Amino acid sequence: MRNSYITTSVRILAVKDEGSGSKLFVLARPKGFDFTSGQFVIVSLPGAGEAPISICSDPGDKKTFELGVRRVGRVTKVLHGLKKGEKIGLRGPYGHGFPLELAEKRNLLIVVGGLGLLPLRSGIKEILKKRKKYGKVQIFYGAKTEDDLLFRQEYEQWIKKDIDFNLCLEKPSGKFKLKCPLIEGMVTGLFDQVALAPDPIAFLCGPPVMYKFVLQKLAKAGFKDEDIYLSLERRMHCGIGVCQHCACGSKYVCQDGPVFSSAELKQYKGGYNII
Amino acid sequence: MFACLDVFMTQGQFQKFIKFLQNDYRVYAPRKEEREVVIKEVEDTKKFKFISDLPLHGWKRFLIPSCHALFDYNKEKLEYRKPEVSPQVLLGVSTIDLRAMALYNQAWEKDPWYQEIKKKTIVIGQSAASKEKYSFWIEKFEEDQLEHLPFDIFVVVKTDAKDKYKIFTGSEDGQRLLDEFGYPGYEHIDYVGPNQEEGFDRRMAAVREAMKNRHNQKIWDDLGKRCIECGKCTIACPTCFCFDIFDVPGKEKGRGERRRCSTACFYQEFSEVAGVSPEAAKHQFLRTTAERIFFWYEHHFVRMPDDYNVVGCVGCGRCSKVCPVGINIFEEIQKILKQ
Numbered sequence: 001m002r003n004s005y006i007t008t009s010v011r012i013l014a015v016k017d018e019g020s021g022s023k024l025f026v027l028a029r030p031k032g033f034d035f036t037s038g039q040f041v042i043v044s045l046p047g048a049g050e051a052p053i054s055i056c057s058d059p060g061d062k063k064t065f066e067l068g069v070r071r072v073g074r075v076t077k078v079l080h081g082l083k084k085g086e087k088i089g090l091r092g093p094y095g096h097g098f099p100l101e102l103a104e105k106r107n108l109l110i111v112v113g114g115l116g117l118l119p120l121r122s123g124i125k126e127i128l129k130k131r132k133k134y135g136k137v138q139i140f141y142g143a144k145t146e147d148d149l150l151f152r153q154e155y156e157q158w159i160k161k162d163i164d165f166n167l168c169l170e171k172p173s174g175k176f177k178l179k180c181p182l183i184e185g186m187v188t189g190l191f192d193q194v195a196l197a198p199d200p201i202a203f204l205c206g207p208p209v210m211y212k213f214v215l216q217k218l219a220k221a222g223f224k225d226e227d228i229y230l231s232l233e234r235r236m237h238c239g240i241g242v243c244q245h246c247a248c249g250s251k252y253v254c255q256d257g258p259v260f261s262s263a264e265l266k267q268y269k270g271g272y273n274i275i
Numbered sequence: 276m277f278a279c280l281d282v283f284m285t286q287g288q289f290q291k292f293i294k295f296l297q298n299d300y301r302v303y304a305p306r307k308e309e310r311e312v313v314i315k316e317v318e319d320t321k322k323f324k325f326i327s328d329l330p331l332h333g334w335k336r337f338l339i340p341s342c343h344a345l346f347d348y349n350k351e352k353l354e355y356r357k358p359e360v361s362p363q364v365l366l367g368v369s370t371i372d373l374r375a376m377a378l379y380n381q382a383w384e385k386d387p388w389y390q391e392i393k394k395k396t397i398v399i400g401q402s403a404a405s406k407e408k409y410s411f412w413i414e415k416f417e418e419d420q421l422e423h424l425p426f427d428i429f430v431v432v433k434t435d436a437k438d439k440y441k442i443f444t445g446s447e448d449g450q451r452l453l454d455e456f457g458y459p460g461y462e463h464i465d466y467v468g469p470n471q472e473e474g475f476d477r478r479m480a481a482v483r484e485a486m487k488n489r490h491n492q493k494i495w496d497d498l499g500k501r502c503i504e505c506g507k508c509t510i511a512c513p514t515c516f517c518f519d520i521f522d523v524p525g526k527e528k529g530r531g532e533r534r535r536c537s538t539a540c541f542y543q544e545f546s547e548v549a550g551v552s553p554e555a556a557k558h559q560f561l562r563t564t565a566e567r568i569f570f571w572y573e574h575h576f577v578r579m580p581d582d583y584n585v586v587g588c589v590g591c592g593r594c595s596k597v598c599p600v601g602i603n604i605f606e607e608i609q610k611i612l613k614q
Contacts, residue, residue: 002385005520007351018383046348046352046522046533047529070551072553074610087350088354127537233548234546234548243517247574249573271490271495271565271569272570
């Protein structure tokens with residue numbers, strides 16, 4: 001009988017240091033492994049355990065895929081100790097990603113904070129590959145300091161391909177020469193400084209506290225709930241909608257999410273906060 | 276064969292049938308012990324009787340072990356570990372617990388370990404009604420309920436003649452066993468699904484509707500003050516099935532087991548995720564007792580019906596019986612319905 005908990009062995013091709021104390025793992029892509037931006041895999045390191053990690057690379061890269069991982073606990077600690085050539089276990093991909101196809105007909109605002117740029121980088125890379133297919137793309141990226149910035153070397157390339165990239169740092173030090181608009185403060189401050197493209201949809205990814213304030217700003221700017229998509233995080237064990245850890249109302253973050261529209265989330269009238 | 280007349284098995288014949296089953300199966304049945312009704316292996320078949328009292332802990336541990344190995348691992352590779360269960364007969368399962376099994380069969384439908392255990396399990400239901408004071412909304416037994424209950428064999432105990440049993444089968448396994456034993460007087464009923472034509476029990480449907488659309492925070496705040504998050508209700512409940520998966524290293528380096536164990540949504544770490552570093556504060560999505568107990572009720576009255584089209588509460592009342600602070604689920608349901 002088909003077993004959803006069996007993992008595939010995947011080889012680490014490269015490990016690169018990234019901002020926010022994270023590492024980027026470049027992995028050999030198994031045959032038949034396809035994903036969309038916003039989906040995640042469950043990384044399996046027997047002895048340590050399993051952890052859900054978002055995929056952050058271009059779905060179109062045929063030979064490799066990438067996982068950006070910060071060291072925060074038991075599994076990620078072991079993962080950070082692994083080197084090129086070593087193997088990890090993996091199952092997935094799971095969940096529903098960001099609906100990139102909606103950005104073909106509408107302008108797109110991406111708002112990210114914390115490690116939120118990781119799953120959205122997957123979508124950004126897809127957009128860059130076929131830039132003409134999409135409308136205006138604006139990015140609002142909030143981080144604490146320059147050391148927290150993810151994929152710093154790629155911003156110039158994005159801006160060259162007509163991405164309106166805007167950065168916001170809580171405590172800038174001027175450490176790096178960044179060739180993009182930069183303000184000091186919280187990411188919500190960018191809404192007051194940068195003119196939004198007309199009638200955009202929004203893709204958000206970041207910690208719960210960021211969602212709270214950004215959703216307020218989006219409402220003020222006239223966004224409709226059904227035009228806003230955000231990615232939720234939860235503790236996961238099975239990844240297939242059985243163990244109940246990631247249940248929200250009658251939905252599972254592992255199966256129906258992790259990306260939900262704000263309209264969907266607002267329908268919930270139960271006894272706890274989903275965001 | 277016996278087209279017009281009802282045929283019955285006598286208690287004596289049935290006791291011989293149990294002995295026959297014991298050649299190939301371990302037979303478990305409820306039995307009254309000093310303080311409680313427990314489920315144990317049948318020892319003296321000549322003393323076997325169906326009892327109407329509900330066993331305290333139900334049958335779920337026979338179908339899903341509370342803690343078992345899924346895989347053996349060697350470096351990053353996993354090897355499937357077959358569940359260690361011998362062929363077993365679950366004898367004397369009440370209609371309440373059969374309804375819980377209908378839900379389990381759906382929830383674990385794609386699980387290789389559950390299916391492996393189920394293949395080795397024979398379920399014999401019985402009609403004797405529970406006299407448990409905590410059970411609620413249990414209808415009197417009627418034969419037309421049988422097509423909505425999953426069983427291999429079902430025994431209808433005649434109320435006017437307690438040693439006369441009318442035998443039904445619900446599966447090929449049930450028929451095969453009775454044929455091999457030499458009792459042809461059974462009637463076969465095909466399982467058509469858990470729900471009557473009219474849909475869910477209308478009272479359970481009303482609870483779902485009330486919880487989904489007319490949330491009253493006061494009920495949960497009050498429960499949050501009383502509940503001590505012990506999780507006894509989740510152990511006693513025949514439909515609870517939350518689990519954790521974790522690794523246990525063995526003696527040899529790089530080898531060990533990946534285990535699955537039951538857990539409870541009341542426990543602190545159930546909804547916990549890592550902070551920004553190993554030392555940083557972790558984040559919980561269920562932060563208060565009120566939120567946790569709401570989540571538990573929501574699973575049974577809203578999410579299970581939404582997920583599986585089966586009511587998630589079978590009305591056994593075991594949660595009320597074991598609760599150390601006296602929370603009575605039937606009373607709480609009345610409050611939910613009144614809101």
